[in-house]
Structures are given as C-alpha cells and as structure tokens.
Amino acid sequence: MFANALWVMSGTALLGLASGVLGVFALLRRRALMGDVLAHAALPGIVLAYMVTSAKAAGPLLVGAAATGVLGVLAMLAITRHSRLKEDSAMSLVLTVFFGLGIMLLGVVQRMPGGNQSGLDKYLFGQAAAIVPSDVRLITLIAALLCLMALLFYKEFKLLAFDPGFGAGLGFPMTALDLLLNLGIVVAVVIGLEAVGVVLMAALLTTPAVTARYWTNRLSVMLPLAGLFGALSGVAGTLASQVGPRMPTGPLIVLAASLFFFVSLLAAPQRGLLARLVRFLRTRARTRRSRLLEALYDLAEEAACPQTLAAASPEALSRRTGVPVGAVRRHLARLSREGLVDRVPAPAGLAGADAWKLTAAGVAEAYPLVREERLHLVCRMHEADLDGVQWDAGGRLVAAPETLRQLEALLVQHGMQPRLHPGDGA
Amino acid sequence: MAREHSARDDDLPVVVRSLTVAYQQRPVLKDVNLSLPPGRLIGVIGPNGAGKSTMIKAILGMVPRLSGEVRIFGRPVAQARREVGYVPQRASVDWDFPTDVLDVVMMGRYGHLGLLRRPGARERSLAMEALEKVGMADFARRQISQLSGGQQQRVFLARALAQDARIYFMDEPFAGVDAATERAIIGLLTDLKARGRTVVVVHHDLQTVREYFDWLVLLNVRVLAAGPVERVFTPENLTHTYGGRLGSLALLAGAQPPARRSLGGD
Numbered sequence: 001m002f003a004n005a006l007w008v009m010s011g012t013a014l015l016g017l018a019s020g021v022l023g024v025f026a027l028l029r030r031r032a033l034m035g036d037v038l039a040h041a042a043l044p045g046i047v048l049a050y051m052v053t054s055a056k057a058a059g060p061l062l063v064g065a066a067a068t069g070v071l072g073v074l075a076m077l078a079i080t081r082h083s084r085l086k087e088d089s090a091m092s093l094v095l096t097v098f099f100g101l102g103i104m105l106l107g108v109v110q111r112m113p114g115g116n117q118s119g120l121d122k123y124l125f126g127q128a129a130a131i132v133p134s135d136v137r138l139i140t141l142i143a144a145l146l147c148l149m150a151l152l153f154y155k156e157f158k159l160l161a162f163d164p165g166f167g168a169g170l171g172f173p174m175t176a177l178d179l180l181l182n183l184g185i186v187v188a189v190v191i192g193l194e195a196v197g198v199v200l201m202a203a204l205l206t207t208p209a210v211t212a213r214y215w216t217n218r219l220s221v222m223l224p225l226a227g228l229f230g231a232l233s234g235v236a237g238t239l240a241s242q243v244g245p246r247m248p249t250g251p252l253i254v255l256a257a258s259l260f261f262f263v264s265l266l267a268a269p270q271r272g273l274l275a276r277l278v279r280f281l282r283t284r285a286r287t288r289r290s291r292l293l294e295a296l297y298d299l300a301e302e303a304a305c306p307q308t309l310a311a312a313s314p315e316a317l318s319r320r321t322g323v324p325v326g327a328v329r330r331h332l333a334r335l336s337r338e339g340l341v342d343r344v345p346a347p348a349g350l351a352g353a354d355a356w357k358l359t360a361a362g363v364a365e366a367y368p369l370v371r372e373e374r375l376h377l378v379c380r381m382h383e384a385d386l387d388g389v390q391w392d393a394g395g396r397l398v399a400a401p402e403t404l405r406q407l408e409a410l411l412v413q414h415g416m417q418p419r420l421h422p423g424d425g426a
Numbered sequence: 427m428a429r430e431h432s433a434r435d436d437d438l439p440v441v442v443r444s445l446t447v448a449y450q451q452r453p454v455l456k457d458v459n460l461s462l463p464p465g466r467l468i469g470v471i472g473p474n475g476a477g478k479s480t481m482i483k484a485i486l487g488m489v490p491r492l493s494g495e496v497r498i499f500g501r502p503v504a505q506a507r508r509e510v511g512y513v514p515q516r517a518s519v520d521w522d523f524p525t526d527v528l529d530v531v532m533m534g535r536y537g538h539l540g541l542l543r544r545p546g547a548r549e550r551s552l553a554m555e556a557l558e559k560v561g562m563a564d565f566a567r568r569q570i571s572q573l574s575g576g577q578q579q580r581v582f583l584a585r586a587l588a589q590d591a592r593i594y595f596m597d598e599p600f601a602g603v604d605a606a607t608e609r610a611i612i613g614l615l616t617d618l619k620a621r622g623r624t625v626v627v628v629h630h631d632l633q634t635v636r637e638y639f640d641w642l643v644l645l646n647v648r649v650l651a652a653g654p655v656e657r658v659f660t661p662e663n664l665t666h667t668y669g670g671r672l673g674s675l676a677l678l679a680g681a682q683p684p685a686r687r688s689l690g691g692d
Contacts, residue, residue: 028523
C-alpha cells in the first residue's frame with residue numbers, strides 16, 4: 001500500500017516537472033490554452049483505440065490519444081495559417097470539435113454489444129491510483145526526454161515565444177520549432193491523462209508556469225521554478241489523497257498547484273498583490289509628503305518677503321495639492337514631529353482653525369524637491385536640446401554636470417529657479 | 427561570379443524585377459523594377475498607402491508576390507537571410523516577457539550561432555557594443571517591461587545591429603520617437619554607412635530627407651524615380667509622386683542646402 005503510494009508520487013512528480021517546464025513556453029507563446037485543447041483532442045483517440053482493440057490496456061489507448069492529439073495540433077496550425085481566424089478561435093474550434101467527437105464515440109461504445117465505457121471514463125478525470133511501476137518507468141523516460149528537449153532548444157523556444165517573426169528572419173525554421181514544441185505538449189498531455197485526466201490536464205501545464213512567473217523576471221529561472229512547482233504539486237496532491245479513503249489524486253494535484261498559485265499571487269516579493277499594495281501605499285505617502293512640502297514652499301515663495309513664511313490651512317493645502325484633507329492633517333502632524341512645519345495661529349480671513357508653515361529645516365527639506373520638480377518640467381520642455389538626461393528607479397534626476405549646468409540656466413531663463421534657499425526663512 | 431554577364435547585378439544588394447503585390451483584389455505595388463546600390467543610406471518615400479512598407483515586406487518574402495523576382499546580393503531571399511537585417515515598424519512583442527535588454531539584443535546573434543549552440547562571452551560583448559552604439563549600455567540589465575517606447579525602439583535597433591547584416595531594412599524608424607532615439611538612429615545610420623552597409627529606410631517626413639539620406643526611391647504603387655537625392659528630390663518628381671498637393675513640397679525640394687551636396691555623388 002505504502003510502496004504503491006511512493007510509485008504514484010514519483011509518477012505525478014515527474015509529470016508535474018515535465019508539464020511545468022513545457023507549460024512555460026506555451027504560456028509565453030500566448031498559447032496557455034494549448035494544453036487544454038490537446039488534452040480534449042486526445043479523448044476521441046482513446047475511445048477509437050478501444051473500439052479497434054477492444055482492450056483497456058493503457059498502451060494502445062495512449063497511442064490513440066497521441067494520434068488525435070497530433071491531429072489536433074495540425075488542425076490548429078492549419079486553421080491559423082490558412083484562414084482569417086485568430087489563434088483563440090482556432091483553439092476553441094479544435095477543442096470543442098474533438099471533445100464533442102470523443103463524447104459521441106463514448107456513447108457509441110456504451111451501446112456496443114459487450115461494450116462498456118466504465119474503464120474509459122477514468123481518462124476523463126484521471127485515476128492516479130492506477131499508476132503502476134511500469135508506468136512510472138515510462139513517465140520517467142518521457143519526462144526526461146521532454147526536459148532535455150527544453151534544454152537543447154532553449155534558445156530557439158525562447159525566440160519562438162518572444163518574437164517568431166524575427167526568428168524566421170534570422171533563418172530559423174520557426175514552423176518546425178512550433179510543431180516540435182506542440183508535439184512535446186501532446187506527449188506531456190498523454191502521459192498525464194492516466195493520472196489527471198482530460199479535463200484537468202491543462203491546469204498542470206498552465207498553473208505551475210503562471211506561478212513561477214510571479215517569482216522571477218528571468219526565463220532561465222522561470223523554467224526550473226515551474227518544473228519545481230509542478231513536481232511539488234504532484235507530491236502534495238498524492239500525499240493529500242492518502243489522508244482519506246477514496247480521495248481522488250488528480251483533482252488534489254490540481255488543487256495543490258492552485259494553492260501554490262494563490263500564495264504566489266498574494267505573497268510574491270515583486271509582482272505579488274501584497275507587495276504591490278505596499279509599494280502603492282509607500283509611493284502615495286512619499287508623493288503626498290512631497291506635494292505638501294512643495295505647496296508650502298510655493299506659498300512662501302509667492303509671499304514676496306521670505307522672512308514671513310506664508311502659512312496655509314489644511315483645507316487650503318488640500319485644495320492646492322489634491323490630497324484629501326484627512327491625509328493632509330496626518331502628514332502635517334508627521335512633518336511637525338520631524339520639525340519641518342510649524343503650527344501658527346490662523347490669520348484673520350484664513351479658512352479653517354489652524355494654519356501651518358515651513359520651518360527653516362522644512363525649507364531645507366523642500367528645496368531639493370522643488371528644484372527637482374522644476375528641473376523635470378524644464379527638461380520636458382527642452383528635451384530635444386539636452387543630452388543624456390535620465391531618471392533613476394527612485395525618480396531622481398541623473399545628468400552629466402554639463403547638462404545640469406545647461407538645465408540650471410534654462411531654469412533661470414524661465415524664471416523658475418527656486419528663490420527660497422536653505423538657510424533663508426524662519 | 428560564375429556568370430560573366432550578370433556579374434554587375436550579383437554585386438548589388440537588392441535587385442527587384444517586375445514585382446507586383448496585391449492585397450485582396452487591389453494591387454498595392456505594380457511592376458516595380460529597382461536596383462539598389464551598395465553602401466548607401468536609401469530613403470523610400472511616397473504618400474500614405476503608396477506601398478512603402480509592402481515593398482519592403484515583399485522584398486523580404488513576408489507578403490506573397492503575385493509576380494516578379496527579387497535578388498539580394500544575387501541570391502533568392504531565402505538563401506540570403508543572414509545578410510539581411512529587418513527592423514519592423516512597431517515590433518509586436520510581449521514587453522512583459524521575462525527577459526532583460528541584453529538578452530533581447532543577443533537574439534541578434536542567434537542566426538550566426540545556428541541551431542542548438544548557446545550564446546557565450548563573444549555574443550555578449552557584441553551585444554554590449556551594439557547597445558553602446560544606440561546609447562543604451564546602461565540599460566543592459568534592465569527588465570524590458572521598464573523601457574519607454576523610444577528605448578524599446580533602440581533595443582530593437584541594437585538587436586538588428588548585433589545581427590551584423592550586410593543590408594538593413596527599417597520601416598519608419600523615426601516615427602513617433604523622442605529626440606534621444608532620433609539622435610541614436612542617425613548615429614547608427616552613419617555608422618552603418620561608414621562600414622559599407624546598405625540601409626533602406628521607409629520614411630515619411632520630407633523635411634529631413636536631405637539630412638538623412640543620400641539615395642532615394644520615390645514610390646506610389648509604381649517606382650516613380652530612384653537615384654541620388656540631389657538628382658531625384660526635385661519639385662517635378664515630388665509633384666509626380668504626391669499628386670497636385672505641391673505647394674510647399676516644391677519649396678522643400680527647391681531649397682538646396684549646399685552642405686549636403688558632397689555626400690550624394692553619382
């Protein structure tokens with residue numbers, strides 16, 4: 001019993017590995033649904049093979065599956081090449097036609113004298129428990145071959161996925177490479193049918209690849225990572241199915257893969273939702289803080305006499321900056337703790353109960369922000385005459401000293417130079 | 427070459443004989459005959475819908491020809507792939523692809539590597555050189571999703587440069603680019619010309635024709651004129667190509683900036 005579970009587990013892990021790796025190329029080629037199409041296209045082959053051999057041995061049935069799978073690939077390529085249909089329409093056409101044919105043939109088998117579809121429907125939803133040692137040897141061999149293919153043709157498949165037109169221009173046989181990749185996917189689907197079944201096989205091709213994309217920006221990392229997620233899903237699903245009696249392994253493998261996906265979707269360091277939320281909140285806070293300091297600086301600058309820095313109420317600042325009043329108050333409180341703004345008695349005629357102005361330290365803090373902002377504007381106006389102006393990842397201006405002098409001159413020419421220097425005021 | 431009588435044609439980067447191309451029923455190019463000289467910056471100009479892009483695509487075998495023959499350095503296009511670099515109008519790739527700038531530029535070297543061989547240090551240094559030429563060396567390790575439109579354009583130019591082709595076809599490289607990219611493209615064109623490469627550029631801005639090119643093809647379904655800029659870029663030819671909307675065009679062609687005269691030559 002336990003030994004059997006080990007066999008099943010290594011089978012599903014290897015299956016996950018191979019389909020994860022191939023799934024990456026399918027996904028990046030914008031053919032994420034190809035696995036689904038080919039899995040469904042395998043069904044009529046399975047049923048036909050049974051009708052011909054009237055035996056339910058896995059071997060001939062899988063050969064049948066591969067045969068109609070390949071037919072599906074060819075149909076798909078022929079449709080996109082010779083008709084005006086887009087790839088997605090071609091894929092849905094092939095999927096439904098082949099799967100419909102398979103279901104119809106299942107009905108025919110049911111009505112055949114002595115016929116019985118009970119052994120065939122396991123290919124619809126998979127039955128991993130039926131995996132025996134000889135299956136595992138076959139799966140190992142095929143998974144190894146598929147991974148080897150991905151390794152050998154790494155450069156070509158990358159070209160195929162990124163820019164097939166350019167690849168053809170370089171003289172690479174892109175159609176043949178496309179066919180090779182799709183045949184690889186057919187083979188991965190066929191070895192997965194017994195364990196996971198026609199309906200869920202697509203999940204094993206797509207989900208690990210999508211999951212891996214969340215953790216890396218490099219294809220060379222994404223491939224092994226997708227293989228790892230696929231293998232882990234196989235292991236986790238098989239283990240989970242051992243917990244209770246009659247727990248179906250295939251669906252549990254898919255659920256495990258989906259779990260990895262959801263965790264990645266939420267928690268991946270850069271592309272994950274949480275990381276993006278944190279990044280958004282940080283950027284918003286930083287931008288609001290700068291906007292408030294700039295607004296207070298502008299006010300002080302407008303008030304002709306720098307010795308009496310102009311004050312403004314939170315409401316006025318909110319109107320000026322577009323930052324909600326509540327956020328303005330929170331930021332002002334924080335800036336005041338940092339000693340950058342001072343609360344002053346509200347002058348007569350000023351709306352609101354309180355008013356705020358920059359301290360000397362606040363002027364020093366605001367000066368570079370304002371200068372940067374205005375340089376940015378001037379930069380945009382004179383982009384054509386300036387050389388090598390860039391902004392780094394933090395949004396700070398990077399320019400050669402020569403260019404910077406040019407920019408300063410332009411700033412003065414437009415009358416936009418910050419007039420309130422650190423050390424003024426207060 | 428083996429055959430004496432065609433030795434001259436075999437040396438030419440591009441020879442097109444009676445090329446006709448049609449989309450649906452409407453002919454887009456009719457009976458195009460063209461011989462392009464080596465080592466020139468060649469502009470292809472003409473009104474919208476004149477078949478400029480189509481001509482390039484037909485030369486490269488990317489759209490089917492109704493009739494006609496194309497030779498690149500005396501050979502059919504399929505056999506001359508490695509000699510040809512092509513920069514499409516707007517490369518329609520997935521900019522969220524998990525890769526960086528250097529990696530994309532290295533793809534230009536794949537043709538030299540052939541099947542199965544991996545790019546190595548040599549490919550990397552050639553790709554870096556190409557990036558330097560378009561002013562993008564600092565971006566080598568940048569994720570491609572973080573590039574602006576002009577930077578994307580420069581990456582594709584660098585990729586074409588890394589390809590080290592003998593003839594380049596560029597489809598409106600100047601369309602909608604920022605000043606830095608425009609300078610990068612001009613620098614690139616000059617560099618390619620200095621190295622004896624032929625560059626064919628589809629262009630639509632008549633103002634800059636004299637500045638950028640030394641050879642010109644005027645196209646409107648048929649080739650109306652082809653030759654050195656100062657001989658071809660005339661009010662009569664432009665009227666012929668653009669129809670009655672002459673007006674300022676005549677002025678444009680009439681004004682001969684003396685500085686550029688030496689570059690053309692026959």
